[in-house]
Amino acid sequence: MQTILKESTSEVEKRVQSYIDDVFTMIKRRDPHETEFHQTVSVIFKSIKPALVKNPAYIEHQILEQIVEPEKLITFRVPWVDDQGKTQVNRGYRVQFNSAIGPYKGGLRFHPTVNTSIVKFLGFQQIFKNALTGQPIGGGKGGSDFDPKGKSDMEIMRFCQSFMTELANYIGPNTDVPAGDIGVGSKEIGYMFGQYKKIRGNFEAGVLTGKGLNYGGSLARKEATGYGLIYFVSEMLKGKKEKIKGKRVVVSGSGNVSIYAMEKAIELGAKVVACSDSDGYVYDEKNGIDLDTVKRLKEVEKGRISDYIDAHPTAVYKENCKDIWNIPCDIALPCATQNELDEKAAAALVRNGTAYVAEGANMPCTPEAIHIFLKNDVYYGPGKAANAGGVAVSSLEMGQNSSRMAWSFEEVETRLQEIMRDIYKNCEQAAKMYEKEGNLVVGANIAGFIKVADAMIELGVV
Numbered sequence: 284m285q286t287i288l289k290e291s292t293s294e295v296e297k298r299v300q301s302y303i304d305d306v307f308t309m310i311k312r313r314d315p316h317e318t319e320f321h322q323t324v325s326v327i328f329k330s331i332k333p334a335l336v337k338n339p340a341y342i343e344h345q346i347l348e349q350i351v352e353p354e355k356l357i358t359f360r361v362p363w364v365d366d367q368g369k370t371q372v373n374r375g376y377r378v379q380f381n382s383a384i385g386p387y388k389g390g391l392r393f394h395p396t397v398n399t400s401i402v403k404f405l406g407f408q409q410i411f412k413n414a415l416t417g418q419p420i421g422g423g424k425g426g427s428d429f430d431p432k433g434k435s436d437m438e439i440m441r442f443c444q445s446f447m448t449e450l451a452n453y454i455g456p457n458t459d460v461p462a463g464d465i466g467v468g469s470k471e472i473g474y475m476f477g478q479y480k481k482i483r484g485n486f487e488a489g490v491l492t493g494k495g496l497n498y499g500g501s502l503a504r505k506e507a508t509g510y511g512l513i514y515f516v517s518e519m520l521k522g523k524k525e526k527i528k529g530k531r532v533v534v535s536g537s538g539n540v541s542i543y544a545m546e547k548a549i550e551l552g553a554k555v556v557a558c559s560d561s562d563g564y565v566y567d568e569k570n571g572i573d574l575d576t577v578k579r580l581k582e583v584e585k586g587r588i589s590d591y592i593d594a595h596p597t598a599v600y601k602e603n604c605k606d607i608w609n610i611p612c613d614i615a616l617p618c619a620t621q622n623e624l625d626e627k628a629a630a631a632l633v634r635n636g637t638a639y640v641a642e643g644a645n646m647p648c649t650p651e652a653i654h655i656f657l658k659n660d661v662y663y664g665p666g667k668a669a670n671a672g673g674v675a676v677s678s679l680e681m682g683q684n685s686s687r688m689a690w691s692f693e694e695v696e697t698r699l700q701e702i703m704r705d706i707y708k709n710c711e712q713a714a715k716m717y718e719k720e721g722n723l724v725v726g727a728n729i730a731g732f733i734k735v736a737d738a739m740i741e742l743g744v745v
C-alpha cells in the first residue's frame with residue numbers, strides 16, 4: 284500500500300523560506316551594487332511569504348525568479364548643449380519591469396542620484412502599486428542623473444528633447460506610458476511630449492501622463508498623489524474610529540506630493556505644523572504652515588524653504604531636514620525621498636506619541652523604522668498603497684485620452700477617493716486573511732502580488 288506523506292506546516296514554511304532565500308541570493312549575486320533594489324525586494328519577499336505558503340502554484344511556476352527580472356532595462360546616452368555652448372552628457376534609464384496586467388506605467392525621475400538600483404527599486408514597487416489601484420497598468424520607471432536644479436529653462440528644454448529623442452523608440456500609449464516623479468513636473472512633461480509628437484508626426488496623447496491641461500492632461504492629476512495620500516490616511520483613521528480634523532501633521536518635502544497632501548489635510552481640518560526641503564525644515568507651532576507661501580516659494584520662484592521665515596516671523600527654520608521627525612505630531616507623512624526616515628527618527632516619533640505614519644514618497648522609511656512602527660502599534664501605511672493616487676489618476680488620464688473626453692475636477696476626484704478607499708479595504712482585508720490583522724505592509728504586498736502573479740501564470744512563460 285502506498286503511503287502519501289503530507290508535509291507539515293512547519294516543513295512547508297521552511298521550504299518556502301529556503302526558496303525565497305535562494306532567489307534573493309541570486310539577485311544579490313547578479314547585481315551586487317543595487318542596494319536600494321535589494322532593500323525593496325527583501326521587504327516585499329518577507330511579507331508575501333504567507334501567500335507562497337498558501338498557494339504552491341507560485342513556486343511551481345517560479346514566479347519570484349521571473350518577477351524580479353525586468354522585462355527590459357534600457358540605458359542610453361543623453362547629450363545636450365548648455366547655455367555656454369558646451370556639450371553635456373547624462374545617462375537616461377527606463378526599466379520596463381512587468382506588463383502582465385497592462386502597459387508599463389510609472390514616472391521619470393531627474394536627479395543626480397538616479398542609477399540602475401534606484402530605477403529598479405522604483406520600478407519593482409510600481410508593479411505592485413499599480414496592481415493595487417485596480418487599473419490595467421503594468422510597472423515601469425525611469426529617469427536620468429540630470430540635475431534640473433540651477434538649470435535655465437532652455438537647458439531643461441534641450442535636455443528633455445534629447446532624452447525623448449531616444450526614449451521615443453521604446454514607449455507608446457499601449458506599450459509604456461511614463462509620467463513625472465522627482466524633478467519632473469508638467470513643464471518637463473510638456474517638453475517631452477512636444478518632442479515625441481514631432482518625432483512621431485502624430486498626436487498620441489496617451490503616451491505620457493501628467494500633461495498640461497491645454498494638450499490632453501487630466502484635471503486633478505497634479506493634486507492626485509497628495510490628495511490620495513490624505514484620503515488613504517482618512518481611511519486609516521476611520522479604521523481606528525478617529526478623524527483627521529484637529530490632528531497635528533508633519534510633512535517632509537515641499538514638492539508636488541507634499542504640497543497637495545498639505546492642501547487636503549488643511550482642507551479637512553488638520554493642522555500642518557512643519558514641512559521641509561533637502562536643506563532644512565520650517566516649523567510653526569502657533570499658526571501652522573501657510574500653504575500659499577510654500578506654493579509661491581516652490582512652484583513659482585523655485586526657491587528654498589529657508590525663505591519661508593521672511594514672510595512668517597512666528598516660524599522657525601532649522602538646517603538638517605532629518606530632524607523634522609523630532610517634532611511632536613499625531614500624523615507623520617514622509618513625502619520627500621527614499622530612506623529619509625530611519626530608525627532614530629522612528630524612535631523619536633514613537634516617543635512623541637505619533638499614532639499614524641503614511642508614506643507619500645516611495646520607500647521613505649527604512650526597514651528598521653518600519654519594524655519600530657509595527658512593534659509599537661503605530662498604524663503604518665506603506666507607499667505602494669498610500670501614494671497610489673497619482674498613478675491611479677494617470678490611468679484615468681489615459682482613459683480620457685483614448686476616449687477623447689475630459690472629465691471635470693469633481694469627477695476625477697470622486698473616482699480618486701473611491702480608488703483610495705478600495706485600496707485601503709483590499710490591503711486591510713488581505714492582512715486579515717493572512718492572519719496579520721492591522722499590518723498594511725503585508726496586506727498591500729500580498730494583494731498586489733497575487734493579482735500580478737495570477738496574471739503571469741495565466742499568460743504562460745513569456
Ligand SMILES: NC(=O)C1=CN([C@@H]2O[C@H](COP(=O)(O)OP(=O)(O)OC[C@H]3O[C@@H](n4cnc5c(N)ncnc54)[C@H](O)[C@@H]3O)[C@@H](O)[C@H]2O)C=CC1
Binds near residue numbers: 508559560605623674
Ligand atoms: N509625483 C508623483 O505623482 C508621485 C511621487 N511619488 C514619490 O514622492 C516623492 C516626492 O516626489 P515629488 O513630490 O513628485 O517630487 P518633487 O521633485 O516635486 O519634490 C521633492 C521634494 O523633496 C525635497 N527633498 C529631497 N530630498 C529631501 C530630503 N532628504 N528631506 C527633505 N526633503 C527633501 C525636495 O526639496 C522637494 O521639495 C518621491 O519619492 C516620488 O517617487 C510617489 C507617487 C507619485
Ligand SMILES: O=C(O)CCC(=O)C(=O)O
Binds near residue numbers: 388412462670
Ligand atoms: O503617474 C504615474 O505614472 C507615475 C507615478 C509614479 O511615478 C509613482 O507612483 O511613483
